[in-house]
Amino acid sequence: MREVDEANTEAKRRMVIDAAVRCLARNGVAKTSINDICREAGMRSGHLYYYFENKDALLAAVMLRNHDRTIETIEHMLDGGDLISQIVDVHVQAEAGRLAYGLTPAVRIELECYFSRLPEGEQSRATSSDRLLDAMRSAAHNAVAAGRLPGDLDIEGFVSAVALIWQGLSFSRLSPEFDIDEMRRTVRLLMEPWLSATGAAR
Incomplete structure (x- = not known):
């Protein structure tokens, strides 16, 4: 069960990263907000923090993929x-x-x-x-x-x-x-x- 949970979490993280990339491509870094990324990912505002501590942590994950x-x-x-x-x-x-x-x-x-x-x-x-x-x-x-x-x-x-x-x-x-x-x-x-x-x- 734990392996399934970890795989699901990793899949969600990748989904959020993909959503962030699309927002960045449209709006640039300065004009992309956590709310923008949540909307793009189809998740409730704030739910993203379960996967990333803050916007900077998410942007770092984008860079390091x-x-x-x-x-x-x-x-x-x-x-x-x-x-x-x-x-x-x-x-x-x-x-x-x-x-x-x-x-x-x-x-x-x-x-x-x-x-x-x-x-x-x-x-x-x-x-x-x-x-x-x-x-x-x-x-x-x-x-x-x-x-x-x-x-x-x-x-x-x-x-x-x-x-x-x-x-x-x-x-x-x-x-x-x-x-x-x-x-x-x-x-x-x-x-x-x-x-x-x-x-x-x-």
């Missing part, structure tokens, strides 16, 4: 041959996961800005960012050990470069002219100096 899957993808992002394509592919896969439940780049960036202004939001955001960076470090160390990246690679510099590329790709998606293939070519030009020592940039 699929986060664990993204972390796992990052940890293995340098396991194959064409490392540059894999770096771009991680962004593409993460974005596809977000778009699958309606979280557009514009709304995600708006959420990032919203949380950056909150002390507790900044802490949560930093924790999330640390997990992503740690996963990238792990992937880079494994690639160096396997000879897919140069042995003298500056790991921290490499991780920072990849993080900046992903941020740039996210903002680039706001443009209607966004072309992922053109972005791949640009990323290759940026990353080849890091990888040329092992011939990984092919």
